[in-house]
Amino acid sequence: xxxVLLLTxxxxxxxxxxxxxxxxxxxxxxxxxxxxxxxxxxxxWDANEEYLFKAMxxxxxxxxxxxxxxxxxxxxxxxVTDRVSFWFVVTDSSKNMTTVPGSEVEAAIRMNRNRIxxxxxxxxKTLQFLKISTTLAPPVEPSTPVWLIVFGVVLSLIVAxxxxxxxxxxxxxKRKNKESTERENLEEKGEVTITIENGIPCExxxxxxxxxxxxxxxxxxxxxxx
Amino acid sequence: PEVPKEDGRPKWDNKFxxxxxxxxxxxxxxxxxxxxxxxxxxxxxxxxIPYFIALIFEGIPLLHLELALGQCLRKGSxxxxxxxxxxxxxVGVASWMVSVLVSLYYNTVLTWVMWYFINSFQEPLPWxxxxxxxxxxxxxxxxxxxxxxxxxxxxxxxxxxxxVTDSGTLQWWLVLCLATCWAIVYLxxxxxxxxxxxxxxxxxxxxxxxxxxxxxxxxxxxxxxEGLAYLFTPNLGILKNPRVWLDAATQIFFSLSLAFxxxxxxxxxxxxxxxxxxxxxTVAVVNSITSxxxxxxxxxxxxxxxxTGYWDCLDRNIISIINEFDLPEESITRQNYxxxxxxxxxxxxEKIAGLKLKSCDxxxxxxxxxxxxxxxxxxxxxxxxxxxxxxxxxxxxxxxxFSLGLSSMFGxxxxxxxxxxxxxxxxxxxxxxxxxxxxxxxxxxxxLCFTLGSGSYWIDIFDSYVGSLPLLVIAFFEVxxxxxxxxxxxxxxxxxxxxxxxxxxxxxxxxxxxxxxxxLIVFVAFVTLQIQKPPSYTAWNPKYEHFPMKEQKVYxxxxxxxxxxxxxxxxxxxxxxxxxxLIKRMCRSKDPSSVPPEAFSSQEAD
Numbered sequence: 164x165x166x167v168l169l170l171t172x173x174x175x176x177x178x179x180x181x182x183x184x185x186x187x188x189x190x191x192x193x194x195x196x197x198x199x200x201x202x203x204x205x206x207x208w209d210a211n212e213e214y215l216f217k218a219m220x221x222x223x224x225x226x227x228x229x230x231x232x233x234x235x236x237x238x239x240x241x242x243v244t245d246r247v248s249f250w251f252v253v254t255d256s257s258k259n260m261t262t263v264p265g266s267e268v269e270a271a272i273r274m275n276r277n278r279i280x281x282x283x284x285x286x287x288k289t290l291q292f293l294k295i296s297t298t299l300a301p302p303v304e305p306s307t308p309v310w311l312i313v314f315g316v317v318l319s320l321i322v323a324x325x326x327x328x329x330x331x332x333x334x335x336x337k338r339k340n341k342e343s344t345e346r347e348n349l350e351e352k353g354e355v356t357i358t359i360e361n362g363i364p365c366e367x368x369x370x371x372x373x374x375x376x377x378x379x380x381x382x383x384x385x386x387x388x389x
Numbered sequence: 390p391e392v393p394k395e396d397g398r399p400k401w402d403n404k405f406x407x408x409x410x411x412x413x414x415x416x417x418x419x420x421x422x423x424x425x426x427x428x429x430x431x432x433x434x435x436x437x438i439p440y441f442i443a444l445i446f447e448g449i450p451l452l453h454l455e456l457a458l459g460q461c462l463r464k465g466s467x468x469x470x471x472x473x474x475x476x477x478x479x480v481g482v483a484s485w486m487v488s489v490l491v492s493l494y495y496n497t498v499l500t501w502v503m504w505y506f507i508n509s510f511q512e513p514l515p516w517x518x519x520x521x522x523x524x525x526x527x528x529x530x531x532x533x534x535x536x537x538x539x540x541x542x543x544x545x546x547x548x549x550x551x552x553v554t555d556s557g558t559l560q561w562w563l564v565l566c567l568a569t570c571w572a573i574v575y576l577x578x579x580x581x582x583x584x585x586x587x588x589x590x591x592x593x594x595x596x597x598x599x600x601x602x603x604x605x606x607x608x609x610x611x612x613x614x615e616g617l618a619y620l621f622t623p624n625l626g627i628l629k630n631p632r633v634w635l636d637a638a639t640q641i642f643f644s645l646s647l648a649f650x651x652x653x654x655x656x657x658x659x660x661x662x663x664x665x666x667x668x669x670x671t672v673a674v675v676n677s678i679t680s681x682x683x684x685x686x687x688x689x690x691x692x693x694x695x696x697t698g699y700w701d702c703l704d705r706n707i708i709s710i711i712n713e714f715d716l717p718e719e720s721i722t723r724q725n726y727x728x729x730x731x732x733x734x735x736x737x738x739e740k741i742a743g744l745k746l747k748s749c750d751x752x753x754x755x756x757x758x759x760x761x762x763x764x765x766x767x768x769x770x771x772x773x774x775x776x777x778x779x780x781x782x783x784x785x786x787x788x789x790x791f792s793l794g795l796s797s798m799f800g801x802x803x804x805x806x807x808x809x810x811x812x813x814x815x816x817x818x819x820x821x822x823x824x825x826x827x828x829x830x831x832x833x834x835x836x837l838c839f840t841l842g843s844g845s846y847w848i849d850i851f852d853s854y855v856g857s858l859p860l861l862v863i864a865f866f867e868v869x870x871x872x873x874x875x876x877x878x879x880x881x882x883x884x885x886x887x888x889x890x891x892x893x894x895x896x897x898x899x900x901x902x903x904x905x906x907x908x909l910i911v912f913v914a915f916v917t918l919q920i921q922k923p924p925s926y927t928a929w930n931p932k933y934e935h936f937p938m939k940e941q942k943v944y945x946x947x948x949x950x951x952x953x954x955x956x957x958x959x960x961x962x963x964x965x966x967x968x969x970x971l972i973k974r975m976c977r978s979k980d981p982s983s984v985p986p987e988a989f990s991s992q993e994a995d
Contacts, residue, residue, distance in 0.1 A: 198718040244715035313507040314565065321572045328579050332822050 182262055183239040183252045189265040192293040194248040200289035208247045212283075213240055216251075219279050220272075224253060224263070227271035232256055269295050398463065399582055400658050406586040408668060410655050411456075413593035413796030415645050415676040418498065418765075421793065424644070425684035426760030427636055429620055432627030439628065439637035444677055447907050448641040450899035451864055453669035454871055455647060459656035460665050461883045465807030466650030469657070470870070477870045479966030481808065483863050483959040484650030487855060488804035490955065491649065493832055494851040495801060496574060497839040498762065499794045500566045502787050504546055505766065507566075509783035516541035517774040535937035538771045543929045546766070550842035551930035551940070553850075553948060557842015564840050568833060573795065575829040578802045580821050581810070582658055585799045592796040599789035600683055603782075607689030610776070616692015619755045620684060631914070638911045643856065645676055648863040651800035654807035664888045666896075687764075694772040695754035702749035709744050762845075765790060802828070846926060850944075853924075854952045859959040861915065865908040866963055872900050924949065 183190060193216075198205045206212070217238040224233040237256055243249040253263040272279065272295060280290055287297045401407040428436045462469040470481030508515050519532035519540060527533070532540035543549045550557040577588040607613055627633055646652065656665060700723060707721045710733065721729045733741050759768050765786075773782050805828060810821070839848055871880055877900060881892040927939035944952070 194712065196718060245717040246711060246715040247718075248712075248715055309511045310504075310507040313510050314569070317507065318569050318572070321569065321576055324576045325572065325579065328576065328584065329822055332580065332820065336820065 183241040189262040196289040223271040223275040414800030417797035422764040424680040432624035434623035443641040455652040456656040456665040459653035467808035476967040479963035482962040486959040492801040506787035553846040571833040592792040603686035607686040610693040612692040612696030613689035616688040620688040648860040651804035
């Protein structure tokens with residue numbers, strides 16, 4: 164009886180070892196680059212980390228298939244190297260000696276990739292499941308392209324500058340024209356001085372608004388010539 | 390408000406403005422992206438020898454000639470050459486024509502700079518990542534096969550067609566930027582030197598600030614020492630190659646912006662007693678020093694880029710080896726990589742061969758030399774992505790390029806504007822603002838053809854054929870005209886009147902013999918080299934079998950005809966105008982009743 168029990172107990176791990184080996188069916192290779200990701204804060208990969216990995220895989224399977232049958236003991240690791248890479252399979256406890264199909268495992272991992280990465284403080288690039296390609300994140304695109312905004316700012320500044328210069332040029336020209344016409348008028352009547360009496364030029368006084376005072380006008384010799 | 394002189398001619402606010410304008414005109418994009426490249430491919434420090442010889446025997450004499458001419462005759466290029474001799478009026482017209490053609494395509498280069506500038510305000514920089522393809526399964530194919538920087542330049546900026554005959558459509562974003570650039574040029578040249586004189590303080594001095602910032606930052610980057618050593622290590626054997634001397638002569642010539650008529654225009658606004666001899670030496674020396682000063686940050690950054698590429702290459706190989714052999718991380722470092730490779734090759738050579746490792750050679754990365762727009766928009770932008778704070782560096786870099794180009798554009802536009810102002814065709818009642826507006830609008834409309842899909846091919850054509858050969862011809866006739874038609878004795882008296890000193894032996898020798906001879910040799914060598922091989926270009930064709938290598942193509946016949954036309958059109962005016970005046974004189978001499986008008990009899994014509 165004891166011998167039979169001993170035999171079964173020794174067959175099971177051997178059988179399990181058969182399930183997990185490189186390039187086995189439904190097995191996945193995992194590669195971690197801890198030093199690249201964490202530098203000086205890198206942790207060493209030991210049995211505890213392996214336990215955590217098994218726990219995360221079990222967690223992922225449970226979340227995906229919503230049945231609580233996957234145990235940590237269902238996840239088998241093998242061929243751990245110094246690179247930190249290893250192979251793993253997930254066995255099916257309901258059916259003896261079989262592994263969960265790779266597609267299910269892949270789907271479970273994809274669904275929980277974020278949680279798995281965070282547990283190890285790694286990212287998609289540093290915790291690689293070699294057969295599972297990462298989906299590319301769509302690029303973030305703002306609603307208006309940024310360059311249009313900058314372009315608008317630059318263009319409005321330039322147009323403002325041009326308008327200002329043109330308007331000031333026109334004003335300058337008007338001022339110059341007015342000055343030059345005034346100077347021309349003054350030059351033409353250079354000999355004739357415009358005498359002003361109480362703010363009114365004498366010519367207009369003579370012609371329009373003024374009345375000659377008859378009392379003084381008669382005696383012309385008393386007036387001095389201009 | 391400015392107070393014009395009695396003859397109504399505007400003048401510079403102060404001497405510094407004038408010197409800055411000349412320096413700004415001479416110092417342009419070529420100082421940053423052509424001179425360092427020439428230094429690199431022509432034996433580093435050894436290139437400085439032919440460069441300085443060309444400067445002393447060709448650059449400074451021609452520069453002094455143009456500045457003295459403009460100052461003495463106080464007219465733009467067309468009027469000045471007509472005053473020297475009516476038969477030489479064609480030289481002025483040719484200068485004017487070249488200025489027009491160069492303004493057209495030069496501003497389109499500034500359009501590209503502006504496009505990159507307004508795209509530098511994003512995080513991450515748009516030329517650092519590849520966009521996804523249509524069904525989001527992977528990266529865009531064209532981008533993936535070349536690099537993200539190449540993709541952004543050829544596809545997102547130029548949207549280039551695979552062939553020069555395939556015009557493509559107008560790229561609306563480039564049209565917008567082109568309109569903005571011409572608006573900026575209009576804003577700064579709206580009243581001639583009144584407005585450019587103010588703008589030049591910024592556009593001429595700002596690039597030096599940015600170059601200094603890049604110098605300090607560049608020298609602190611890893612790989613800077615390798616880049617600089619590569620640039621300046623002299624290889625004296627290269628001096629036996631005549632190509633080096635030719636490149637030095639042409640570089641000095643085009644770098645100083647001679648024969649455009651812009652320098653004549655600038656100096657024509659000077660007071661007559663300005664010391665043009667000292668100005669010429671100052672401008673030429675500052676231009677050369679700027680070229681040298683600019684090459685230091687450029688090559689520090691290129692060295693940084695090379696070493697980063699080399700390290701990336703090594704790291705990729707290391708990762709493949711570690712993954713393949715399941716070795717612990719950081720067991721293979723860049724330092725012991727070669728030892729490991731030797732060890733693994735001896736023990737597992739098939740596995741190593743199966744990995745298909747690329748050979749990483751730092752020299753190969755440094756050898757990737759580029760000049761021109763490729764340097765600024767592909768190589769430098771890639772280097773900027775690798776720097777921390779890349780947005781700030783990108784903005785600074787493109788603003789610097791824009792200022793450099795803009796101050797050169799001022800000279801070009803002045804070379805177009807000033808002769809037009811003096812022509813009797815343009816009536817005095819047209820305000821300056823309107824004339825400059827018309828010039829800018831017409832140039833903008835014509836330059837729209839450079840925003841087509843094949844635009845950059847056309848710009849290369851314009852640059853090679855307009856911006857080279859006609860200038861040599863014009864300069865040759867300039868020197869011959871002053872030395873032998875106007876006569877050196879007469880010119881010497883004019884210069885003595887202006888500067889107070891007689892022309893010394895150096896100027897006499899160079900103007901009479903050395904410079905014309907040098908120009909002739911350069912011209913002949915240039916033409917010979919051009920004729921030797923059929924003109925070809927490299928096209929960006931995603932469907933090419935060796936993509937991302939560029940495809941070598943030959944220009945079709947009609948394009949070649951346009952090339953010849955572009956080179957010949959300015960030059961043809963020299964004999965045409967001479968012929969026209971000859972015929973006019975013969976007709977006049979046949980008809981004795983008509984009184985010959987002595988239009989430009991005295992040298993003191995204002």
